[in-house]
Amino acid sequence: MYLSYLWTNRMKWIKRRKIKGCLFCNIVNKKEKSLILKEGEVFVVMNKFPYNTGHLLIFPKRHVENIEDLRKEETEKIFATIQKSIKLLKRALKPIGFNVGINIGKVASASVDHLHIHVVPRFGADAGFMEVFDSTKVMPEPLEETFNRLKKFSSLLE
Template identity: 45%
Template sequence: MKVLWAPWRIEYILGHKEKGCIFCDKPKEDKDRDNLILYRGKLSFIIMNKYPYSSGHLMVVPYRHVHSLEELKVEELTECMVLTVKCLKCLKKVLHPDGFNIGLNIGVVASASIDEHLHWHIVPRWAGDVGFMTILEDVRVVPEHILVTYDKLYPCFKGEG
């Protein structure tokens, strides 16, 4: 029998499922570290993915609740792209990835788990980060606690790093 020990997942499995939209609700709170918000722009913000594909998996999210690119105003699109570049710069400086996957999942059939609020994914990648666990067992290994990664990245987003 194969056993994969991932005790942090039980919080998600058994935990309280929040009602409403996390991308609308979390920025209204004054708990950026708890909510994994790294940066707040005028029209959009940067938040860490709580269930990342890799360490440093970030998301750029417009504050306005829209589900398609066509609904965004030019100013919102511009700021989202500027913040995406900011993500790349900080991730390169702090985590030194070998590459990135950047994209949008639009629609449930396109794997959008939060379909109702558009957001960009910025996923840092390293040579060899897809090892036997992913290939053979369809499991990802994230080697660092998310708040440790947050604390590493936060100074860069605040211009201190």
């Protein structure tokens, strides 16, 4: 028996309004509000439903569903942006590790059909991804506060 329960905003994600078109294309075209840290050929945004504090999403501006459809220069820019994002997170949040992942296709848990990369900082007290799939996660600060902490170092993404 648990002494207390922690309620997450997961139901917001499940019951969210269904957007028309692609979420990431809507962010690119300013039709969807997002906490954007970098714009250009590659975007870096904060995940509105993070696995952990500082969870970033990196995606190409061009709508691409499969990794093999990326152009060489897009691949290079995306991986350079992953490196820069990790540098930013290290400077701003001081994590001790990272999960970097790509889910391709619905059976692989991709919820958006626009290729994107998750960069999830990990901290000493984390229980790993199990806590995400066990439906419980403690977030130590609001998303906007984390965004403001990261924004101070966003020049590292250039």
